[in-house]
Amino acid sequence: MKRIVFLLVLALMLVVVAACGSDTNQEASGNADENQQGSNVEENNQDSTVEYPTKNIQIIVPYSAGGGGDTVARILADALSEELGKQINVINREGAGGEIGIAEMARSEADGYTLGVFGYPDNFVLENTRDTDFSFDSFEYLAAFDDMPMGIFAGPGSDFETIEDLIEFGEANPGSITLGESGALGLLHILAFSDIIGVQTTPVTFSGGGELMNSLLGNHVDLASTSSMSHDSIVDAGGHPIGFAAPERMAMFPDVPTFKELGFDLEMGVSRVLVAPTGLPEEVKEVLTTALDNIGNDPALKERFEAAALPYRYLGNEDVTEFLNRSNSVLEPVIQQNIDRFKN
Template sequence: MKSKLTLMLSAPFLLAGAVQAQDYPTKNIQIIVPYSAGGGGDTVARIVADRLSDELGRQINVVNREGAGGEIGIAEIARSDADGYTLGVFGYPDNFVLEHTRDTSFSFDSLEYLASFDDMPMGIFASPSSPHDSLESLVEYGQANPGALVIGESGALGMLHALAFSEQAGMTTTPIRYSGGGELMNALLGNHIDLASTSSMSHDPITDSGGTPIGFAAEERMAMFPDVATFKEQGLDLVMGVSRVLVAPAGLPDDVRDALTAALDAISGDEAMMANFENAAIPYRYLDHDAVNEQLEQSNAVLAPVIEANLDQFTN
């Protein structure tokens, strides 16, 4: 009798739990961005949040938690409750590089990767006062003058790209770290450094101020910047870029994950959202849950040995 009564009492509670899960979301959602407002990751988060909010029928608030090259915000995302009400957007491979170069509280597996929205190649830009307007000129000078070229960067990927570029070009450069993209841009345009390792999103503000794109680390030329050659075209085997990913803390319930991925798939072809990406000079490319996880695992395998070989550059 006791067992039967227990079953009778338990059933309504189990049913209520199932209904509650199916009703997700029942409250507002926040997206943590581990960078300052106005950058590429922040822009992607706000574009996606606006459309995803409409799809889910709940307000989605974007919260900036900048600091330590993204480590502070990513750590907060990873330790949040895995209930679907705290998500994050950041540029991969920032988390992977941080994990392998610092004593972080998170690892790659601390997060659930739901989707990605862009594929923005890294680039090398010369300052307005630089005499080098081509890769050939730059490499010739750099090889003849080891360490003379000063290259600025403002994040884990920027450093990784600067190192890979210098290695591929067979020259030694002097890297300088900046706390953010704004400081890096000011240093380049103020002619305090020779080169900047930054994403293709920086093309317009740099060229508008007299800077020169040397090349993009892309598989093929970008449609929005058709005059900028890839490094592969110029003889360097260098393909590297940033992809903004939407994540949740690991351990997300299956039904919540399914609700989120279904909503993301539903908005992925929204023309207004894609136009917002284009207006922000961010090349839109959507990868769903399965595709983004496959791509990130492949990328991890490529990046790990490069990071390991240059570990001293990240820890100095």
């Protein structure tokens, strides 16, 4: 009996505490609003003199800490927080090849306090191959900062010196060339590459960049499909690039041929973009794009990117939207052709 009474009291307490919690918070949040922005929030909106930013900003990164996308986000957070005078926190929200984090960005409120950095075309590949909660139009693309082509690399002591060796061997032994990748874009690149050189290859999926590198350098796979960022480490360990899927030779690696000059029309790469959920107030967008143009055209930012082996290319709000739309129309047919490889 005692126990039952006690449980009832406890249950009652739960309700009371919950109710108290909600009450005090309504008040608290109401007060905070009043204190911070004054009672004339609505007027402010109409006067188009929204104060932004008034508090800390967070940047969501849909990958784990330490990779290329994360590095870009952290450099940007540093530069942008100096420009805006507010603290900017980078939040890693990894999982399901970026899907979890990108969906979270799309869900968050379009007030300019939650931004996101991810490597395009991860979002586009995801939305076309899975049933995602976001689409290309879920985001306002504020700027793009780098342009990193995908490449094909051979391990140490590989018989494949050039692309011709590869084609020759591949035509004689269809399906016997193994190509490692770690991520949707890497796989897409392999499929498009094999298509265009007319050789049947076998893609091998790895769970992360580290495992992929280990298998390439240990000759457990013949080739690897990864971005130009891995170039230095692979070459240093005795491997070599076969070519980059870039429009022209990269300033950083002038010796590496592009597939285009080798006669294969293949361009594919990662471009880290800074996004906000669609529906950003015009004033906030104005503040952000101005700030981004300022830091984006500053040579200091370019230097920091290039020190980190990230090929810098700044595109402001209008340029990036146009660039991405053009790129979508190139990628879409490639994805559709190979859709069964993704969906199995």
